[in-house]
Amino acid sequence: xxxxxxxxxxxxxxxxxxxxxxxxxxxxxxxxxxxxxxxxxxxxxxxxxxxxxxxxxxxxxxxxxxxxxxx
Numbered sequence: 147x148x149x150x151x152x153x154x155x156x157x158x159x160x161x162x163x164x165x166x167x168x169x170x171x172x173x174x175x176x177x178x179x180x181x182x183x184x185x186x187x188x189x190x191x192x193x194x195x196x197x198x199x200x201x202x203x204x205x206x207x208x209x210x211x212x213x214x215x216x217x
Contacts, residue, residue, distance in 0.1 A: 151194050158186040 162183035168176035 151190060151197070155187060155190040155194065158183050158190060162187060 162180050165176045165180035165183060169180055
């Protein structure tokens with residue numbers, strides 16, 4: 147796992163912020179661009195979550211974790 151996706155995520159957040167600030171300053175067309183960058187943030191965050199989850203999963207042929215006790 148590399149930090150490349152985190153760098154992409156940080157860039158998308160920075161772009162979204164820039165466009166949101168333009169929108170807050172009165173440029174209504176910047177709202178569309180901000181939403182586009184926020185969608186990219188969402189997509190990248192989900193990819194990173196999936197990468198983390200797949201790295202945490204035990205191998206299929208490895209020992210299985212015991213089930214947690216019922217409360």
